[in-house]
Amino acid sequence: MGKVLMKGNEAIGEAAIRAGCLNYFAYPITPQSEVAEYLSRRLPEVGGVFLQGESEVAVSYMIFGAAACGERVFTTSSSPGISLMSEGISYIAAAQCPAVFVNIMRGGPGLGGILPSQADYFQATKGGGHGDYRLLVMAPAGVQEAVEMVMRAFPLAEEYRNPVIILGDGLIGQMMEPVEFPDHLSSKPSNKDEWATNGMATRKSGRPNIVRTLILDPNTLNEHNLHLKEKYERMKRDEVRYEPYNLEADYRGLIVSYGTMSRVCRSAIDALKEQGVEVGMVRPQTLFPFPEKAIEEAASKESCEVVVSIEMSMGQMVEDVERSVRGRRPVEWYGTCGGDVPTPEEIMEAMKSFMSSESPHLVHSSTG
Amino acid sequence: MGKEFTRPQALSEQHTHYCPGCTHGIIHRLIAQVIDELGVRGRTVGIAPVGCAVLAYNYFTFDFQEAAHGRAPAMATGIKRVRPDLMVFTYQGDGDLASIGMGEIVHAANRGEKFTTIFVNNTVYGMTGGQMAPTTMPGQRTTTSPLGRNIDEIGMPLKVAELLSTLETPGYIERVTVIKPSYIVRAKRAIKRAFTYQLQGRCFSLVEVVSTCPTNWGLTPMEAVNWTADVLLPYYQLGEYKSPDTREEG
Numbered sequence: 247m248g249k250v251l252m253k254g255n256e257a258i259g260e261a262a263i264r265a266g267c268l269n270y271f272a273y274p275i276t277p278q279s280e281v282a283e284y285l286s287r288r289l290p291e292v293g294g295v296f297l298q299g300e301s302e303v304a305v306s307y308m309i310f311g312a313a314a315c316g317e318r319v320f321t322t323s324s325s326p327g328i329s330l331m332s333e334g335i336s337y338i339a340a341a342q343c344p345a346v347f348v349n350i351m352r353g354g355p356g357l358g359g360i361l362p363s364q365a366d367y368f369q370a371t372k373g374g375g376h377g378d379y380r381l382l383v384m385a386p387a388g389v390q391e392a393v394e395m396v397m398r399a400f401p402l403a404e405e406y407r408n409p410v411i412i413l414g415d416g417l418i419g420q421m422m423e424p425v426e427f428p429d430h431l432s433s434k435p436s437n438k439d440e441w442a443t444n445g446m447a448t449r450k451s452g453r454p455n456i457v458r459t460l461i462l463d464p465n466t467l468n469e470h471n472l473h474l475k476e477k478y479e480r481m482k483r484d485e486v487r488y489e490p491y492n493l494e495a496d497y498r499g500l501i502v503s504y505g506t507m508s509r510v511c512r513s514a515i516d517a518l519k520e521q522g523v524e525v526g527m528v529r530p531q532t533l534f535p536f537p538e539k540a541i542e543e544a545a546s547k548e549s550c551e552v553v554v555s556i557e558m559s560m561g562q563m564v565e566d567v568e569r570s571v572r573g574r575r576p577v578e579w580y581g582t583c584g585g586d587v588p589t590p591e592e593i594m595e596a597m598k599s600f601m602s603s604e605s606p607h608l609v610h611s612s613t614g
Numbered sequence: 615m616g617k618e619f620t621r622p623q624a625l626s627e628q629h630t631h632y633c634p635g636c637t638h639g640i641i642h643r644l645i646a647q648v649i650d651e652l653g654v655r656g657r658t659v660g661i662a663p664v665g666c667a668v669l670a671y672n673y674f675t676f677d678f679q680e681a682a683h684g685r686a687p688a689m690a691t692g693i694k695r696v697r698p699d700l701m702v703f704t705y706q707g708d709g710d711l712a713s714i715g716m717g718e719i720v721h722a723a724n725r726g727e728k729f730t731t732i733f734v735n736n737t738v739y740g741m742t743g744g745q746m747a748p749t750t751m752p753g754q755r756t757t758t759s760p761l762g763r764n765i766d767e768i769g770m771p772l773k774v775a776e777l778l779s780t781l782e783t784p785g786y787i788e789r790v791t792v793i794k795p796s797y798i799v800r801a802k803r804a805i806k807r808a809f810t811y812q813l814q815g816r817c818f819s820l821v822e823v824v825s826t827c828p829t830n831w832g833l834t835p836m837e838a839v840n841w842t843a844d845v846l847l848p849y850y851q852l853g854e855y856k857s858p859d860t861r862e863e864g
């Protein structure tokens with residue numbers, strides 16, 4: 247199959263189908279309602295399940311119920327909706343069920359705006375709901391990558407028996423780009439009989455499966471949390487993904503940026519190069535696990551004077567960047583969070599000001 | 615000859631944690647008997663609530679999911695939509711269903727989801743120590759209505775069976791109780807009808823069971839039975855509120 251021109255939101259819906267996920271529950275919210283609109287047509291064609299729930303709270307539990315039966319299932323929403331789903335996400339992570347969530351972020355807090363934003367970084371990477379759990383967080387920078395990430399998300403969710411979230415922004419959802427869909431994935435999770443409530447009669451063991459999250463005994467709960475932690479450590483070891491850009495150059499500044507924002511940074515880096523100013527970039531493709539080592543290494547390069555986290559949020563990822571840089575270089579933040587994406591010119595200017603300063607800014611640097 | 619009294623296969627051998635005189639245990643047994651009689655244990659998924667019955671899965675011998683507070687009907691929806699061949703029921707208290715989970719139950723019933731809800735109405739939040747519920751009777755003292763439920767501030771107790779039977783979508787809704795043997799027989803019949811409608815793929819079904827909580831009512835088990843008969847049953851009247859059969863006839 248060749249390339250087709252598709253809107254990000256529709257491509258995300260199609261990618262899930264090709265990943266063998268025929269079950270979708272959702273509640274409308276801008277800027278991602280096109281996913282539901284697309285799937286309300288498409289899923290019945292392929293014998294799938296489409297249901298518009300009564301709220302995001304209910305949707306997150308429809309996902310939980312279906313996932314606990316061992317079926318592939320997913321939902322899409324945007325920031326305020328993900329806040330409501332966070333209760334369910336905490337339960338799904340606790341119950342160790344695989345499920346895929348997509349957040350096409352808009353500006354917040356509160357109702358905020360409907361334009362692109364990256365302000366849910368903390369919510370996605372540090373929790374969102376209550377308790378000690380983590381999500382595997384993937385951040386696409388374009389429609390093609392969104393498709394690939396959605397298709398990878400299902401097997402990953404099943405491997406780790408943990409929810410995976412795709413963190414995109416309004417631009418990724420709304421823009422049209424040519425995409426090529428990878429081959430269909432084989433559809434069914436393999437080991438589900440050990441835990442899924444798919445009807446005792448269908449299983450060899452003949453024992454009931456119970457999907458639960460209440461663990462009253464403190465030792466058992468502690469062990470459960472240690473087991474979850476082990477999974478998250480395994481993600482940190484095996485699932486970090488990032489894209490280096492212009493790191494072979496002798497850059498004076500290093501940008502860390504993801505999603506739509508990183509595309510603008512890339513243009514800024516190219517334009518700066520033409521002016522003889524070298525800047526490198528590490529673009530995290532997974533936000534949890536975070537490419538800490540890659541950033542530390544890139545920051546440690548002799549030529550590098552400053553590391554700048556460029557995000558469409560008021561300084562969220564910068565905390566992880568600081569943590570990664572471990573005080574080796576000063577760390578700065580640059581960004582906006584109203585819905586306007588900074589232009590390449592603005593980024594060039596910002597980078598120049600950070601690099602030209604004689605005494606490096608130490609505003610965000612904890613130990614440097 | 616003579617009938618043998620045996621433990622239903624669908625009921626486990628564990629002793630329950632329910633207080634003396636609590637009717638949760640009787641209701642569990644009725645569910646287990648019906649599941650045995652229908653021969654569906656191998657494809658049944660129960661959903662436990664947040665409430666005194668949160669550990670219900672310890673007392674049954676088939677698959678179970680444990681919901682968050684009030685969300686069981688959304689979980690049941692998720693299961694039935696992706697696995698319509700499974701027999702699914704939610705087991706919910708009145709705090710769970712009629713307060714925090716009111717949205718979920720109304721919409722599941724209105725969509726006509728093909729699962730069954732066993733709704734245990736004991737007029738209080740049992741598990742958390744007897745706080746006021748939407749179903750608490752006027753003047754009834756609870757730990758958060760120490761002077762008795764004041765209907766000027768709090769309104770009248772919610773009648774779930776009546777409320778849900780106003781929905782135009784076909785469904786089966788009946789209110790029963792289990793405070794004496796003849797009522798227990800009727801309650802079992804209602805649960806069996808509810809599960810049967812589900813297995814036939816016909817409609818949403820809900821059986822409200824007017825239940826006891828002697829511990830939080832501050833009554834002995836016998837007093838609790840009497841209070842149920844004298845105070846609750848006149849307000850929460852027993853009977854069939856909605857049936858898919860009557861709708862088709864009319």
Ligand SMILES: Cc1ncc(C[n+]2csc(CCOP(=O)(O)OP(=O)(O)O)c2C)c(N)n1
Pocket residue numbers: 663664665666667683706707708709710711734736738739740741742747
């Ligand atoms: C979101 C949330 N809020 C509050 C609670 C605390 N809580 C646990 S059980 C319960 C009330 C249960 O009462 P009911 O549904 O009437 O069942 P019963 O215990 O009487 O059988 C509450 C409020 C909770 N677990 N989760």
Ligand code: SF4
Pocket residue numbers: 631632633635636637638666736740741826827828829830
């Ligand atoms: S507290 Fe009430 S509802 Fe809970 S087990 Fe005891 S009697 Fe039953």
